[in-house]
Structures are given as C-alpha cells and as structure tokens.
C-alpha cells in the first residue's frame with residue numbers, strides 16, 4: 001500500500017486543479033499521491049490524468065454525498081469552485097460549503113481553498129461607482145468566493161486561503177486575445193486604464209498550490225496571494241507585438257463600456273476590471289511574486305508565458 005499522502009483535487013480536469021495534479025505526478029519523488037475528481041471519469045481528460053498515475057473518483061459539487069466520498073481518507077484537498085458553469089454566487093457558496101463540510105467530516109489535515117477578494121469590503125453596495133449586481137454583489141464571482149472563506153473558518157477546517165488572479169490563458173480560451181479592428185490593426189481590449197494587471201499562467205496556480213502542500217502545516221490559517229507578474233495592458237500589447245512581429249494596440253475602454261458588451265458575465269467582468277484598476281496597488285500588494293516564486297521556482301512572467309503559448313492564441 002502506498003505510504004504517500006493523498007491529495008483530493010477538485011477541478012482536476014480543469015486549469016487550476018490540472019496544474020496541481022501534473023505538478024505532483026511529474027515529481028517522481030513526491031510525498032503525495034493524487035485523487036482526481038471529475039464528474040465523468042471516462043472523459044479523455046480524466047483518462048489522461050489516470051495515465052499520469054492519478055486515482056480517479058466521480059463526484060459532482062452539486063451532490064454533497066459524492067463530495068464526502070471524494071474526501072474520505074485524504075490527507076489534503078484542493079478546493080476550487082466553478083462560477084462560470086452556472087453564474088450563480090449562491091451556488092458557488094454552496095459548492096464551497098459542500099467541500100468544507102466534507103473536509104471536516106473526513107478529518108482532512110490540509111485544505112487549500114482557491115479564493116478571491118470580497119470586493120464589497122472596498123466597494124460597499126451603496127457605493128455607486130459601479131452597479132450592484134444580482135442585488136447583493138459588486139463582483140459576484142469574487143464576492144461569493146471571498147465570503148465563503150468564512151465557511152472554512154467557521155467549520156475549523158485547516159485551510160490555506162490561496163488568492164488567485166487573472167489567467168493569461170484568458171487570451172486563449174476566454175476570447176481576450178488580439179482582434180483586428182476596422183483599420184486592420186490588432187488590438188487587445190481591456191478596461192484597465194494605465195493600471196497594472198496582476199496576471200498568472202493558470203498552470204502556475206497549481207504549481208504554487210503544490211508548493212503550499214509541500215510546506216505543510218506552517219501554511220495553515222495563512223492567506224497566500226500569487227501572481228506571475230503585475231503588468232500594464234499597454235506593456236502586454238508591446239510584448240504581444242514583439243512576439244507576433246506585428247503591431248498590437250491596447251484598446252483602452254472604460255469599465256462602463258465593457259459592462260455594456262452584452263455577453264454573459266460582461267457586467268461581472270466589467271466590475272471586476274474596475275476593481276482591479278481602482279485597487280491595483282492593494283491587489284498587487286496582496287499577491288507577492290517573490291512568495292509565488294519560492295513556492296514555484298518555475299513561475300512564468302507574461303513574456304515567458306507568451307513564448308510558450310503564442311501559437312495557441314486564436315487571432316481574428
């Protein structure tokens with residue numbers, strides 16, 4: 001029987017969880033083994049993780065009993081929620097509760113909760129610089145995560161609170177890559193003004209999480225913020241221009257314009273970018289690149305990420 005400490009990883013077939021699974025299983029001397037959670041253990045993505053050496057377990061955050069089973073016998077757990085699968089902050093909080101309760105019931109020794117700021121601490125609901133959404137949120141997918149920190153605390157779950165940030169992978173998978181304007185010149189569109197955006201390669205989030213598990217109990221109760229680089233969008237555009245060998249401009253829009261784009265989640269993201277922009281210093285201060293690098297010595301800057309990923313960015 002394996003003497004390795006078992007880590008249950010939610011979202012294992014996705015960006016954050018997948019990064020953690022690969023970080024552990026690519027380290028042949030790791031003290032940890034992996035239980036990868038998927039709603040469909042027969043999917044190609046799940047099978048890829050099994051081929052790397054992960055145990056697969058079927059669970060759905062909407063079914064707390066399955067979440068309990070996924071936690072049984074685990075030393076650690078990586079807990080992440082899936083806002084964009086349902087756009088519901090209440091459901092996201094219920095997902096967090098299901099994982100926290102299951103971790104408590106199973107006596108898990110170290111949980112990492114992937115969280116973000118509750119923006120209402122800085123922008124209360126009565127502050128009309130940005131609209132209140134869904135009656136009680138400013139940035140719903142941030143606020144429900146930040147509010148859910150308390151669930152882990154109240155239940156006494158031994159937790160490290162991992163503050164993540166904007167994935168550079170959004171240029172590939174979230175439609176945020178360069179698009180040609182009417183003048184035929186590429187541009188990236190962000191409502192960030194001249195403020196720096198704290199960004200990270202999604203895979204590096206999992207690698208940092210592995211660093212936290214390796215550090216062990218000393219990390220419990222701590223909030224750890226990570227980023228790969230704090231970089232302005234105009235510098236991102238310059239890096240893209242260099243990498244593509246063709247001009248890429250920064251199409252600087254206002255948060256209000258971004259909110260009006262009309263795609264699902266546009267208002268939430270418009271408020272998010274406004275928060276990133278107006279609290280750029282606080283946001284960056286909460287995300288220490290030095291600490292992220294200590295946890296994950298391979299941490300990538302934006303230009304290093306671009307070098308490896310340029311060919312994956314769809315251009316239109």
Ligand SMILES: NC(=O)c1ccc[n+]([C@@H]2O[C@H](COP(=O)([O-])OP(=O)(O)OC[C@H]3O[C@@H](n4cnc5c(N)ncnc54)[C@H](OP(=O)(O)O)[C@@H]3O)[C@@H](O)[C@H]2O)c1
Nearest residue numbers: 011013014015016038039060061081082083164165166167
């Ligand atoms: N995009 C960004 O810039 C960014 C930045 C910071 C934080 N975030 C947050 O990251 C979270 C998503 O994490 P991610 O990007 O790692 O996810 P992802 O890449 O979208 O992957 C989601 C994975 O979650 C699993 N999943 C979805 N619904 C599930 C459910 N009901 N029960 C169990 N598993 C479920 C799916 O696995 P199966 O299909 O195998 O079940 C899927 O592979 C979101 O809450 C988002 O707000 C995003």
